[in-house]
Amino acid sequence: MPAIRRFLKATSAIAIAGPLFALSPTAHAQQGNTVSPAYAKAYVNTYAQAPSHYSPSDLSAQAGWLYPGNNYFYCQYNNPDDETYYHGHKNHWWAKTDDDSGNTNVWISEVYMTPGQDDQPAVPFSVLPLC
Template sequence: MRKFGTALATLGLAATALLIPATAAQAESGSTHQSAEASVMATKYYFNTWRNATSYRYPSTSTPVGVLWAGRNYFYCQVSGERVVDSAGNYNYWWAKTDDDSGNTGVYISATAFSVGGKDQAIPGLPKC
């Protein structure tokens, strides 16, 4: 997931919170989706996360499955779900769908980990699922 951010750093460019849509073919190789959600997950939007985030199978904290490391990551879309309050006092009920760094696909990350957006606000520029 970090190939894009690493490439920017190598070029001496700063990775910002701007979204950069890319088709699945333009993004990381080896990422295939065989499900009915393939069309939703064909476009990737890149955002910075300010901390490591636990990934969940559903947009709630009931089923943790892995981790998404802090930094530049791609996301497919967002959906509302369970409200999360983190240790820094951030809170949000929006969740972003992604593939985590533990190898899980189509998982959710709380919007509290994003460098953009506000409390209980959707992530600007990320489409709804």
């Protein structure tokens, strides 16, 4: 148990790159019988209202919405077969979160995150790991 306490204490005090990224202690999101992996939450700014999806693809059913602001994410995934376009930008990276409509373990295209470049992860892997 002491190792877990040290880990939680260390991760709760980490802040990376000012207000754009931050880590918090590990949390589990649940939906039915599924549990989100034990990733530390990474807080990232989203600049637009983003549709959430049940899988990392615009082709999957829309689950709900994530509103602009400082939102938490668990991990990220590259889906080069499905690109999302928004206001002249495009991205095929997705991030797992819980949306503002009450859905857990849903996906948001990283095209709605700041900072971001086309077809690149919006967040470094050291902050938001691969799923």
